[in-house]
């Protein structure tokens with residue numbers, strides 16, 4: 001069999017997904033035995049023009065990690081889509097917008113103002129804001145356009161498979177590479193288009209902690225109490241996003257006695273991870289059952305204990321949520337790019 005071509009791209013993300021692919025250790029040799037790396041900026045010196053010169057569909061598999069946050073991310077996503085037979089939304093930033101997606105609580109104008117005007121920099125004391133095109137003595141200098149709204153990969157191109165996780169686990173990666181390798185070598189079928197490479201259950205189904213308490217009176221931040229490692233976090237008053245999160249990570253954070261932050265995103269049964277978690281919290285507070293007996297003030301007092309609700313309930317999924325972004329009025333005279 002001729003070697004296939006694979007590609008990996010790093011959009012708006014932290015680079016952890018690139019490292020996760022390297023983490024599959026010796027299995028990477030198995031990949032290398034069937035595949036040549038056509039494009040992977042972190043690991044090989046291939047250029048975009050090399051990809052542009054390839055015939056459409058020449059790359060068998062592209063793993064795109066990171067959200068789509070600027071014009072370069074979108075351009076490369078569209079180029080790789082055209083050149084790839086299979087495109088995988090790799091990691092929570094690509095699947096749901098991830099942590100960069102929290103920028104949707106503000107906008108480009110405010111971000112630029114904060115970073116370049118309000119924050120002191122010893123190398124940019126004048127607070128110069130970078131332009132898309134800057135005229136320099138040597139010629140025009142062009143930078144990607146930063147978008148107002150952070151997007152998911154599926155917002156800009158058709159995606160074949162989704163592999164959530166921040167980053168995806170070694171097991172998920174190995175499972176998927178095994179499926180693709182078997183497909184290429186034995187002709188075994190690929191998963192249906194749109195499949196999520198992770199469990200269909202919630203993290204609570206996978207978590208071994210004891211659940212007994214039916215209601216709680218208050219919420220604690222993890223450092224405010226000694227968390228019993230055998231009992232459910234939520235039942236101890238610590239917000240754990242497990243009820244609204246897809247299983248498949250092996251309950252990593254719980255094993256470290258820390259609550260789940262929701263990085264695997266919602267299951268297929270959940271439309272909005274934050275909304276689903278709010279409803280789980282309301283039921284353990286008994287807000288939903290006792291709603292008629294509780295005054296609005298009591299409900300507000302209970303819910304006001306949740307510090308940073310957006311960052312708690314939508315830490316990884318703001319662009320995929322029903323809210324998607326906070327609407328901000330553009331200041332008069334602000335430059336549109």
Ligand code: SF4
Pocket residue numbers: 012013014015016017018065066090091092093094098099165166167168
């Ligand atoms: S999903 Fe997590 S590890 Fe991957 S790029 Fe985003 S922040 Fe980094």
Ligand code: SF4
Pocket residue numbers: 203204205207208209211231232233234235240241242243254260
């Ligand atoms: S809420 Fe968290 S700690 Fe409780 S069972 Fe679910 S995953 Fe486990």
Ligand code: SF4
Pocket residue numbers: 166203245246249250251252253254259260261262263264265
């Ligand atoms: S426990 Fe939650 S936040 Fe931690 S790795 Fe698993 S899904 Fe992600």
